[in-house]
Amino acid sequence: MDPRKTLFDSVDPEAEAAADARAEADVEAGRLVSHDAVKRWVRSWGTDEPLSRPLIGD
Template sequence: MTREKSLFDTDDPVAEAAADARAEADVAAGRLISHEAVKRWIASWGSPKPLPRPRVGD
């Protein structure tokens, strides 16, 4: 039985390394969005007044 590829599987290690480097640079520079801000945003989906997408620093 073969396993289906997931969204996170990659056949391009160079692209994956570049994405990792960008993510590490964002973390080092403090360009982050808190888990709580993302949870509030997602919880608002489908409500009469959904929240705007969280921004860096939220």
């Protein structure tokens, strides 16, 4: 087994709580991109006409 640590090996509860709070504030404020918009964007990767990154509200 490889003994080197990865970014997933350490936990920072304060950073995780802050990230959760930011995410919850975004949801409450409606700052979201729909799952369907993200799927369309990802499916366009590698095609002749890739879509632009979806924006909030898409």
